[in-house]
Amino acid sequence: MKRIGLLGGSFNPAHRGHRKLSLHALRALGLDEVWWLVSPGNPLKPDKGMAPFGARLASARRMARHAPIRVSDVEQRIRTRYTADTLRKLPRLYPRHRFIWLMGADNLAQFDQWERWRDIARQVPIAVIARPGYDARAHASPAMSWLRRAVRPADQAKKWTRWRLPALVLLRFRPDPTSATRIRAADPAWHRHFPNARATPISTASAATTRSRTDMLQP
Numbered sequence: 001m002k003r004i005g006l007l008g009g010s011f012n013p014a015h016r017g018h019r020k021l022s023l024h025a026l027r028a029l030g031l032d033e034v035w036w037l038v039s040p041g042n043p044l045k046p047d048k049g050m051a052p053f054g055a056r057l058a059s060a061r062r063m064a065r066h067a068p069i070r071v072s073d074v075e076q077r078i079r080t081r082y083t084a085d086t087l088r089k090l091p092r093l094y095p096r097h098r099f100i101w102l103m104g105a106d107n108l109a110q111f112d113q114w115e116r117w118r119d120i121a122r123q124v125p126i127a128v129i130a131r132p133g134y135d136a137r138a139h140a141s142p143a144m145s146w147l148r149r150a151v152r153p154a155d156q157a158k159k160w161t162r163w164r165l166p167a168l169v170l171l172r173f174r175p176d177p178t179s180a181t182r183i184r185a186a187d188p189a190w191h192r193h194f195p196n197a198r199a200t201p202i203s204t205a206s207a208a209t210t211r212s213r214t215d216m217l218q219p
């Protein structure tokens, strides 16, 4: 059984904050790998300002080099945008893997706006990583009031596969202020650094159904 941390993100672009939090989560949660699920499009974010999928994927691949981090386009391949749908499908594709969802405190602050967010919390444990400027908002959030009783002590984080769901653990490493927003502000055309990045073509319904199971098994 492989223990996998899932970090969904826009990765517009990927940055060292993603890498650091993944390496810390690997250790704290005793993971085999972290998978970066590059989102075809966050349902809550506007398309405007979102770099092409291929460039975001390429930036993630570069940032993940030489680490136990796998960059995945699976959401595009299985045609999911909503995390609840991804998490329903992944265990069928990877029955020998156990998953924990990783997210920064900014995402916990607005988690109650995600589609079927309570189902997500019933599907997988969640690890929230402290993020400068968001921790107070995350603690005061509607999702946190529902999840408060599900909070597990950080010193038991490695036992997450045994937790009854919902379960949430708060991980505090040295907070990293890096954000993609700041990187885009300094270099709005960052994706030009990945001129050859090609997105896996968005599959048509028929292509998706003829795709082999072996293709799907690549994270």
Ligand SMILES: Nc1ncnc2c1ncn2[C@@H]1O[C@H](COP(=O)(O)OP(=O)(O)OP(=O)(O)O)[C@@H](O)[C@H]1O
Pocket (backbone or CB within 6 Å): 007, 008, 009, 010, 011, 012, 013, 017, 018, 021, 102, 103, 104, 105, 106, 107, 129, 130, 131, 132, 176, 177, 178, 179, 180, 181, 182
């Ligand atoms: N510095 C950080 N500290 C903690 N979590 C982070 C950090 N950067 C990103 N994350 C988390 O990583 C996931 C993917 O983040 P994303 O790709 O949106 O990057 P971002 O820097 O938050 O982007 P943007 O500024 O465009 O919103 C989210 O769960 C986010 O909370």
Ligand SMILES: O=C(O)c1ccc[n+]([C@@H]2O[C@H](COP(=O)([O-])O)[C@@H](O)[C@H]2O)c1
Pocket (backbone or CB within 6 Å): 007, 008, 009, 010, 011, 037, 039, 041, 042, 043, 044, 045, 081, 082, 083, 084, 107, 113, 114, 115
């Ligand atoms: O499922 C939803 O409704 C939903 C709403 C907002 C964000 N998400 C997911 O949250 C992850 C982080 O997104 P982002 O844009 O903050 O990096 C990414 O995997 C998104 O698909 C999911």
